[in-house]
Amino acid sequence: MAGRLLFSSLRQVQKLQKACIHGRSRIGNREVVGFGYNGQCSYQDRIDFPMPAIRFKESTSDIVALREKEKGDWRKLTLEEKKALYRASFCMTFSEINAPTGEWKSILGIACLFISLGLWIVVLEKFFVYKDLPPSFSEESKKAQLKRMIDLRVNPIEGISSKYDYEKGEWKK
Structure with a gap:
């Protein structure tokens, strides 16, 4: 029941x-x-x-x-x-x-707004957040570091030293 x-x-x-x-x-x-x-x-x-x-x-x-x-x-x-x-x-x-609505205009405008906002953030971070690069990033310092690596014969099998001809004093071709 x-x-x-x-x-x-x-x-x-x-x-x-x-x-x-x-x-x-x-x-x-x-x-x-x-x-x-x-x-x-x-x-x-x-x-x-x-x-x-x-x-x-x-x-x-x-x-x-x-x-x-x-x-x-x-x-x-x-x-x-x-x-x-x-x-x-x-x-x-x-x-x-099927008639066009014109909605693409607002989507494109909003996308451009966000892209420009992102670019402004990158520029402002570059000026106010990031410090200057250390001196080891200058061209003279890079060349001196490369010369020292060749002189010390760093990684002579596959690395930079393997591409340098020590007898002629120039890079291998």
Whole structure:
């Protein structure tokens, strides 16, 4: 008895959850016309999946009358009625979806702002954070250090000393 009561209460909870997630409470009076993207009752204007699960607008008396008239000869419909039927089912046309939005301008502007901010930080660090280079980084000091390494024959097998000809006193070619 308790198991049956628990099972029936779980079934009611599932029905409530299903109604809240996929039911009429979320889509209102809009007509479900297909499976949709991923089987959800939602509307999205997508190029890769052009058939949404529900219509864009809720059914009103005008739209219902146009849908009844639509079932007959389409040549009897005016251009405005055809457009109204289309706009009741879809929000945008393919050309409206593909139209440029100009969003790239703001993205480029923000990217340039961050790049310039980074460059200013590098320049300010160079002036205020980093100290002057030690004297061992000068050209004369580097040449003297290289001469000392050759004189001491540092790493004569694969290193700098292996590339120096001691008999001629010059670099090997």
